[in-house]
Amino acid sequence: MKYRIFLVPLVLFGFFSSFAGAVGSQKGMFFDSETESIVRIFVNCSYSILLKFPQNKEIKIGVTQMGNGFFAGEHKGEDELIVTASHILWCNSTVGDLEKNGIFHDYQKNSKENISLENIIGLKDSKISSILGYTFDGGGLQNIQVIYISPGPHKIDEPDRALLKARVDASIPHTHISLMDDKVFEEIFYKDGIKKSVYVRGFLNFLGNWFVRYKDAKIEWVGESTFQINEHLDKGLSGSPVLFNNNGTLYALGVVSSTPLEETGRFYNWSWIAITKKSFLDAKQKKK
Numbered sequence: 308m309k310y311r312i313f314l315v316p317l318v319l320f321g322f323f324s325s326f327a328g329a330v331g332s333q334k335g336m337f338f339d340s341e342t343e344s345i346v347r348i349f350v351n352c353s354y355s356i357l358l359k360f361p362q363n364k365e366i367k368i369g370v371t372q373m374g375n376g377f378f379a380g381e382h383k384g385e386d387e388l389i390v391t392a393s394h395i396l397w398c399n400s401t402v403g404d405l406e407k408n409g410i411f412h413d414y415q416k417n418s419k420e421n422i423s424l425e426n427i428i429g430l431k432d433s434k435i436s437s438i439l440g441y442t443f444d445g446g447g448l449q450n451i452q453v454i455y456i457s458p459g460p461h462k463i464d465e466p467d468r469a470l471l472k473a474r475v476d477a478s479i480p481h482t483h484i485s486l487m488d489d490k491v492f493e494e495i496f497y498k499d500g501i502k503k504s505v506y507v508r509g510f511l512n513f514l515g516n517w518f519v520r521y522k523d524a525k526i527e528w529v530g531e532s533t534f535q536i537n538e539h540l541d542k543g544l545s546g547s548p549v550l551f552n553n554n555g556t557l558y559a560l561g562v563v564s565s566t567p568l569e570e571t572g573r574f575y576n577w578s579w580i581a582i583t584k585k586s587f588l589d590a591k592q593k594k595k
Contacts, residue, residue: 338443338444338519340482341482341484341508341548341550341557342443342508342519343442343443343480343481343482344377344378344481344482344483344484344548345375345376345377345442345443345508345509345510345519345547345548346375346376346377346378346389346391346440346441346442346448347373347375347440347441347442347510347517348373348374348375348376348389348391348395348438348439348440348471348546349371349372349373349438349439349440349441350371350372350373350374350395350396350398350435350437350438351369351370351371351435351436351437351438351439352369352370352371352372352398352400352433352434352435352436353367353368353369353398353433353434353435353436354367354368354369354370354398354400354405354430354432354433355367355430355431355432355433356368356402356422356427356429356430356431357427357428357429357430357431358420358421358422358426358427358428359425359426359427359428360421360426361420363428364420365431366418366420366422368405368410368411368414369436370398370400370405370410372395372396372398373395373512373543374391374392374395374543374544374545374546374547375391375509375510375544375545375546375547375548375563376389376390376391376392376395376440376471376546376562377389377390377391377484377547377548377559377562378481378482378483378484379483379484379485379486379559379583379588380483380485380486380585380588381483382483385474386472386473386474387448387472387473387474387475387481388454388470388471388472388588389440389448389470389471389472389473390468390469390470390486390546390548390559390562390583390587390588391468391469391470391471391545391546391562392467392468392469392545392546392562392563392564392581393456393457393458393466393467393468393469393581394467394545394564394565395469395545395546396435396438396453396456396469397456398433398434398435399433400433401430402424402427402429402430406424411423411424438451438453438471439451440471440473442475442479442480442481443481443510443519444480446475446476446479446480446481448473448474448475449473449474449475449476450473450474451471451472451473452471452472452473453469453470453471454470454471454472455469455470456469456470457469465532465533466532466533466581466582467533467562467564467565467581468561468562468581468582468583468587470587470588484548484550484557484558484559485556485557485558485559485585486558486559486583486584486585486587486588487551487553487558487560487584487585488584488585489584489585489586491553492560492582492584492585495553496526496529496534496560497529500526500529500534501526501527501528501529502525502526503525503526503551504523504524504525504551505523505524505525505526505536505549505550505551505560506521506522506523506524506549506550507520507521507522507523507524507536507538507540507544507547507548507549507550507563508520508521508547508548508550509543509544509546509547509548509563510547511541511543511544512543520541520544520547522538522540523538524536524537524538524578525537527577531582532581532582533561533564533579533580533581533582534560534561534579534580534582535577535578535579535580536549536577536578536580537576537577538576538577538578539566539574539575539576539577539578540563540566540578544563545562545563545564545565546562546563547562547563548561548562549561549562549563549580559583560580560582560583561580561581561582561583562580562581562583563578563580563581564578564579564580564581565578565579566578566579
């Protein structure tokens with residue numbers, strides 16, 4: 308039997324109010340230092356859609372893409388650095404994507420216009436309208452800016468990573484995760500990375516509540532920009548750090564990128580991780 312496998316970015320789509328009604332932590336929930344490094348990222352995209360009737364009418368639809376990131380490296384100066392997956396920042400959904408994710412259905416509830424697929428000519432343009440970020444306990448990030456974003460769409464072996472900077476008030480608690488030196492990474496993972504144990508930490512929104520996911524896995528193969536783990540990750544965990552303990556020191560080896568979807572219904576229990584070595588952070592800092 309012949310199968311076709313598609314790449315599925317693990318970003319979550321919706322209207323901002325459905326995610327951010329309560330960005331604080333759940334009552335009675337305690338966090339470890341790893342969770343305190345995670346940033347919940349909301350990218351608000353604005354789509355211009357052309358309708359057939361009324362003739363060539365243009366409407367605006369706002370869509371929020373949600374994922375995770377983490378405070379990386381050491382805090383130097385006024386800005387914090389946040390590593391995440393680049394596809395969270397791509398406002399590149401198609402009409403089919405918006406329909407599949409229920410965006411038109413939700414928008415239609417409060418609109419007099421007919422935005423069924425039969426009445427849509429197509430997308431005129433799309434852009435980022437704003438980027439919001441919150442720490443583990445709901446502390447808001449200020450002045451979020453994109454330092455670097457890899458182009459999309461991407462293939463499995465192409466990098467899916469981005470670097471943001473933001474201001475965080477000194478009163479807001481948070482921690483940082485280090486990136487591994489390139490030579491150390493290559494010595495460990497390019498030579499003997501198969502079956503190494505890693506784990507993923509990230510926030511997931513479920514029925515309006517926020518929960519922290521812990522998923523442990525083993526590495527199945529390692530490429531130049533990507534490695535694969537034997538765990539099918541939840542949609543919404545894009546950009547979450549994939550962690551590795553090396554002789555007592557914790558490192559983020561990469562960020563959650565995508566998982567396979569097979570159109571005939573066959574299930575694949577693996578995910579792909581975009582590698583983020585220390586050189587990525589160093590090189591992009593110099594350009595900011």
